Amino acid sequence: MARSRSQYETTLRLYQAQAEMDYILDVFGDSLAKEHKLPNDLYGMEAVDFYLMQKHNWTAAQLNQMTREQKRFALSSELAGFILPKNAHFEL
Template sequence: MSEEKDYELESAEVTWRLYKTQAQMNFLLEMFGRDLAAEKGYTWLESEGIEAIRYYLMQKHNWLPSQVNSMSLEDLSFAVEQEKKPWTLKKKYRGLID
């Protein structure tokens, strides 16, 4: 007897993996932003990584707040791709991502 595939379950599993991966990428972007804030001396933004990235991009490219605020997390990640290349997540946070 052949087993019938549960396409609803399979679809839900794919969706779960997609959202989990997106959440992990967003977390890494946030943590990169926190390290960027510390490196650049943005002491008022050290616990707000995404805002630190937005501020960095405004300073680097002379972009307006409205421009960086309209960017998605994927766009922000792409905009700092070169800066992220040498960066690694601190060891104490690595266990948070499975």
């Protein structure tokens, strides 16, 4: 049975929300890198992973098995109140 237009719209909005949350986590990595003086070549998701390795003594293999949702959960206290910097905002 084919989905209705509203079901497609709901699915689209779900994927858009997931992508936006992933983007925010990636940008948050830049904030972590700056705040914790991580090496200059670490930014975005690499900075998130490096920070989590340092904070929880997790291995790269463990982090590779984690979803972005799980990483967001692990960083929930750090993410509280995070606001995207102005240069990371885009009208789509």
